[in-house]
Amino acid sequence: xxxxxxxxxxxxxxxxxSAMAGKVRLAVTSSxxxxxxxxxxxxxxxxxxxxxxxxxxxxxxxxxxxxENGDVDAILVHSKPDEEEFVKTGFAKHRREIMFNEYVIxxxxxxxxxxxxxxxxxxxxxxLSKAKVNFVSRGDFSGTHKKEIEIWRKxxxxxxxxxxxxxxxxxSMGKAxxxxxxxxxxxxxDKATWLNHKNKGNLAIQFEGDQLLHNQYxxxxxxxxxxSHVESKLVEKIEEWLTSEKAKxxxxxxxxxxxxxxxxxxx
Amino acid sequence: MNEILQGLIQAxxxxxxxxxxxxxxxxxxxxxxxxxxxxxxxxAFPLAAFLVVTRFTFRRAIxxxxxxxxxxxxxxxxxxxxxxxSRSGPLGVLGLLYTTSAMIIAQVIIITPLITSIAHQSMQExxxxxxxxxxxxxxxxxxxxxxxxxxxxxxxxxxxxxxxGRGIGEVGxxxxxxxxxxxxxxxxxxxxxxxxxxxxxxxxxxxxxxLISLAMSVSFATHWxxxxxxxxxx
Numbered sequence: 241x242x243x244x245x246x247x248x249x250x251x252x253x254x255x256x257x258s259a260m261a262g263k264v265r266l267a268v269t270s271s272x273x274x275x276x277x278x279x280x281x282x283x284x285x286x287x288x289x290x291x292x293x294x295x296x297x298x299x300x301x302x303x304x305x306x307x308e309n310g311d312v313d314a315i316l317v318h319s320k321p322d323e324e325e326f327v328k329t330g331f332a333k334h335r336r337e338i339m340f341n342e343y344v345i346x347x348x349x350x351x352x353x354x355x356x357x358x359x360x361x362x363x364x365x366x367x368l369s370k371a372k373v374n375f376v377s378r379g380d381f382s383g384t385h386k387k388e389i390e391i392w393r394k395x396x397x398x399x400x401x402x403x404x405x406x407x408x409x410x411x412s413m414g415k416a417x418x419x420x421x422x423x424x425x426x427x428x429x430d431k432a433t434w435l436n437h438k439n440k441g442n443l444a445i446q447f448e449g450d451q452l453l454h455n456q457y458x459x460x461x462x463x464x465x466x467x468s469h470v471e472s473k474l475v476e477k478i479e480e481w482l483t484s485e486k487a488k489x490x491x492x493x494x495x496x497x498x499x500x501x502x503x504x505x506x507x
Numbered sequence: 508m509n510e511i512l513q514g515l516i517q518a519x520x521x522x523x524x525x526x527x528x529x530x531x532x533x534x535x536x537x538x539x540x541x542x543x544x545x546x547x548x549x550x551a552f553p554l555a556a557f558l559v560v561t562r563f564t565f566r567r568a569i570x571x572x573x574x575x576x577x578x579x580x581x582x583x584x585x586x587x588x589x590x591x592x593s594r595s596g597p598l599g600v601l602g603l604l605y606t607t608s609a610m611i612i613a614q615v616i617i618i619t620p621l622i623t624s625i626a627h628q629s630m631q632e633x634x635x636x637x638x639x640x641x642x643x644x645x646x647x648x649x650x651x652x653x654x655x656x657x658x659x660x661x662x663x664x665x666x667x668x669x670x671x672g673r674g675i676g677e678v679g680x681x682x683x684x685x686x687x688x689x690x691x692x693x694x695x696x697x698x699x700x701x702x703x704x705x706x707x708x709x710x711x712x713x714x715x716x717x718l719i720s721l722a723m724s725v726s727f728a729t730h731w732x733x734x735x736x737x738x739x740x741x
Contacts, residue, residue, distance in 0.1 A: 292690075294688040294690075309593045309594055310599075311605070414706055438706040439706030439708060
């Protein structure tokens with residue numbers, strides 16, 4: 241009985257997994273996936289190039305680690321200093337900018353820290369450091385977390401000084417937002433993930449539109465010289481596709497709640 | 508509270524509409540855990556019986572270790588299996604990372620100590636009844652192992668169900684070694700984790716209810732085929 245069941249199951253799975261020929265693994269940042277953009281783009285790439293794309297959704301820090309170990313063929317991430325380091329150490333052939341969106345600061349709709357009236361981003365973080373409000377940090381060395389650290393550094397403030405109201409959660413963007421909703425806290429999020437998130441609770445965007453909140457996404461193919469098994473040719477095709485006119489139209493036409501969230505800027 | 512109701516309703520519709528993605532994910536969950544369970548049982552039951560009928564120096568140490576490993580943290584197992592099967596790891600050439608095979612390997616490591624310990628415990632009790640008889644009729648060690656396994660089959664089924672429960676609900680290890688890849692390694696638990704991170708609690712709960720019903724059906728089916736819990740008290 242059990243054997244018959246097993247054989248049946250294996251047949252089903254074999255059919256599912258062997259349906260397509262070329263297979264490429266991409267480690268992508270969680271915001272690319274949580275925002276829904278991956279569901280919007282990947283089926284087009286798979287159909288146009290006849291490639292089976294397997295997405296491993298992780299934070300930028302982990303994506304880079306997977307790339308270093310050769311467990312994926314390319315990475316799509318958003319932390320420029322780390323990306324440049326990754327190219328310099330020879331793990332990636334090059335770094336290709338694809339698109340950008342922006343970070344926003346989400347907080348309780350009553351805005352107890354009154355950041356909506358802040359002059360600029362640094363002023364916002366000054367206010368957050370002084371007001372007695374909760375702040376949720378990703379705390380996972382993702383691109384978003386690194387951006388947050390960068391801003392705290394700019395105002396020369398150690399967020400640990402906030403004490404127990406600084407909540408470092410070590411989770412993906414979506415899970416961190418869930419926690420911010422529960423604590424009625426402020427949080428730095430990329431705009432696309434926030435808009436696509438279903439559990440918004442009492443929170444709303446309180447501050448956006450500063451130059452420092454620019455969020456660039458780049459594509460980095462893993463160097464064949466480091467890991468001979470990577471699918472360099474297929475990855476090249478994907479890179480070509482991601483920088484094509486079709487990608488431009490699809491990325492720029494991705495709308496959540498009447499807002500265009502990603503802007504194509506590959507050259 | 509409202510979300511639990513929504514989750515129930517959505518689960519109901521998902522199952523009723525034979526959602527093809529849901530069926531694939533559920534079958535994959537079953538495939539991974541049942542395969543891991545079969546492999547674990549093949550290792551665990553003979554091992555448990557062997558530990559009962561023989562006496563050697565490190566026997567107690569092995570039993571105590573196996574008991575302790577029942578609480579093996581899945582996320583640590585996942586990390587170790589990842590490091591072993593990563594392209595930069597010792598078994599990287601096999602290319603097994605991010606496949607269902609890697610997930611099965613991780614679950615075998617998690618399940619085996621658990622079912623070995625349960626099986627060992629029940630066979631130990633049986634052995635104290637059978638010992639003199641089996642030795643007096645002078646049958647070989649292999650035959651003793653066989654007799655013990657056959658006569659404690661009810662307990663072994665319970666051990667399997669415990670192992671199945673641990674495997675089917677596990678997320679820490681298979682998330683790391685499977686990668687939760689759509690159409691390749693996504694199973695019910697990793698899908699629930701994904702929907703939670705998208706804030707879609709209703710869908711996450713719906714998948715959770717499907718998982719619970721799946722586990723219950725397996726238990727019912729086992730008892731049905733095993734003809735246990737029926738008839739008079741014996």
